[in-house]
Amino acid sequence: MCIKNYCLNIVAILSVCLAANGQTAMDDAKEMANLKQHILYLASDKLEGRETGKKGEGLAQKYIVGQFKKIGLVPMGTDNYVQEFPFTEGVDYGKGTQLSVNGKAYERGVDWYPLPYTPNGVSKISGELINAGYGITTPNHGWDDYADIKRDKKGKIFLMEVSSPDGMGPHSKFKEYSDIRTKLDTAIALGAAAVIFINSDTSVENLMADFKNKITPSNIPVIFATAALAKVLKGKVTNCELTIDIKRLSHTGHNIIGYIDNGAKNTVVFGAHYDHLGFGGEGSGSLYRGKPDIHHGADDNASGTAALIELARYYKTSTSKNNNYLFCAFSGEEKGLLGSNYFVKNPTLPLANMNYMVNMDMVGRLKPDEKNLSINGVGSSPVWHSLVDTIKRDGMKVKTTESGIGPSDYTSFYLKDIPVIFFFTGTHNDYHKPSDTEDKINYTGELSVMKIIIAMVDSLNTKGKLTFTKTKEEDSKETPRFKVTMGVIPDYAFDGEGMRIDGVSDGKPAFKAGLKAGDVLTQMDDFKVVDMTSYMKALGMHKKGDTVTLKILRGKEIKDIKLTF
Ligand SMILES: [Zn+2]
Structure with a gap:
């Protein structure tokens, strides 16, 4: 589960009190042993937290490919079972990168740092500094930071505050003018050669040098100056020279895709991400503060990956043959759904034939006393609600949410108008910390979740292609910052x-x-x-x-x- 767009889409609560009726011919003990074997390996120290593009991801990839092969899945990647996808993360700074003010050099990373709005390559700016206040020009609210600046602004370096005249709260009347992109667009239109952001508003966070987020660069260098340098810049500046030489680093992630071809028209997609946070650290999504440490990701999401492998084994011999089945172990999820996003844009099977997508992310920590299971995305097809109502198993309390958009890979499919359903046993104290380890997995619970999934998928075997419905978006854009x-x-x-x-x-x-x-x-x-x-x-x-x-x-x-x- 990725933390970045963690959303809050809570809708209906369905309490289901149930009786188990083992309709599957599963050997429970054997099945749980298999799950344990997968999670033990994937969440072991050796895999170093399975960060996308790193050594641990490679080892996990080998393991999952080995399992898919053993089960007899048809390779459905672009290179056998594997589908590579590119992504950029981090930057290299050229030696020339420097900033001097009034002849004094200031240190990158201490006094200032480039923001991800800065383009690749070398930018060399030398010029006058213009204090542009908040950098806000509003047609309706009588505020124009540029009104009194009579000088020619073209080719100058603009200095501006991150915040707005009345702060950054949800009730600020400058809300629509105070986001960084709007300020930059205004400055660029006025001829700015570079922009330096400073932050005097203690209630607002400083801007981050986060080159992981997919921010489209502008065509001028954009930097942030920390408090000490900001003080200098707000004083008398006779000369300011900025040279930035940056190169965004490109990396490769790997999806793993296997297929069961039943000769059917439609295909059911199962997905689980197998990547995790590596050693954590700033910007990784880790909630742990301390020296770098292996984030084991046993629940997130070795648990879902293990279930994916075992579902593949189950469907290889299943009698539900009216659909084909595609099994996707996605990578890059923790960095922002990168793998699944790439897959739906470069599908190895036509999207039009994808019936629905079943996502499993964190299915290993069912709390034995409460047995709360979240089933999300049920607004994406009319069939889900009634189906969830009729699936009754193991005393689980099922809570559903409607939205097809949320913090895991199903979002990528939903945005391509494919019905989705997402299984999740809830967060916990170890979420995105090194302590998300194998010994805390509830295998009985995970098996129950798998059986619910099987019961649902099997009951849809004769139902043809599901109808897709758009869900109400009660999250993401509407969530106040x-x-x-x-x-x-x-x-x-x-x-x-x-x-x-x-x-x-x-x-x-x-x-x-x-x-x-x-x-x-x-x-x-x-x-x-x-x-x-x-x-x-x-x-x-x-x-x-x-x-x-x-x-x-x-x-x-x-x-x-x-x-x-
Ligand atoms: Zn996660």
Whole structure:
């Protein structure tokens, strides 16, 4: 599961109380042993956290290819089972990269750093500095940072603030003018040769040198100056010289694709990503703060990969032959759904014949006492709701969400109008930390999830091609951008009153305040928190530096805890 577009699409709650009726001819003990063998290897130290494009990914790739071959899947990559995809990450700086102000050289990485809006290659700028305030020109709100600058602006270096005259909150009246891209477009239109961002607003985060995000570069260098240099730049500047020489580094990721050809018209796609965060670190999505360490990713997503392999084995001999089956082990998921995105743009089977996509991401940590299973994307075909209602197994509580867009590979398929369904046993304290290890996997739970998937897929065998429906987007674009974070992973499957914490991010406000996984937040100052929506509303009321009193239910105890954002 990738953290970047972690979204909050909680809709219906379905409680299903059930009786198991083992309709499959599976040898449970054997099956669980197989799952364990896969996860033990994939989540072992040897695979170094399976970061896309790295050695560990290569070892995982060999293992999965070996399994697909043994099962007898037809290779459906571009090179046997493998489909390579390119991606860029990180940059190399040429020796010439430097900045001097009033004749003094400032250090890259300490005083300043290039932002990903900077184009590749060498840019050499030498010129006058113009203080462009917030860099905002508004037709309607009577604000124009450029109005008083009478000098010729062409070819000059523009200095501007990251924030806006009334901050960066969701209620700022400059909201539509204060994003970086808009400011850059305005500056470029006025002839800027380079832009230097500074940040005097303590409630706003500094801009990041994140060359992982897919930001389209502009045609001028764009840098961020940290506080000490910002002070110099706001003073009298007689001379400013900037040379940037950057090269974005390209890498290769590997999807692994195998096929069961039943001679049918349509194909059911099973997908699970096998990559993870490697050794973690800044910008990787890791929630662990400490020296680099192997992020084992046993649940995320060796668990889904193991289920994928075992489903391939099952469908090889299954009597449900009205569909073909495609098994995709995607890579690059943690870096932003890169592998699945590439696959749907370069499919090795026609997309038009893909019936629906079943995604498994983090299916190994079913909590034995609660048995909450999330089934997401059920708005993407009318068939899902009734099907989810009728599938009854092992006392699991099933909670569904509608949206076809979320933080895992199914999103790529949904955006190509293919019905999707996504299985997920919930986040936990070890999510995106080195401690997501094999010994914490609930194999009985994972097998139950697999059986639910099999029951659903088998029941659709005679139903032909599913109808695709667009889902309401209650997430992504609509999610307000918060100025503050507590640093917790909410338990999205929790259906009691309040917001239950499933994980606490090291070093963040909640961690410092002593919050723990399992705590249920019911109140923030005077504001009652009854669910995720009210939790988000409560967050939206605060800014960095605020101290709040939280009411927490810990076990049977009610606690008041002070937290500073
Ligand atoms: Zn993940």
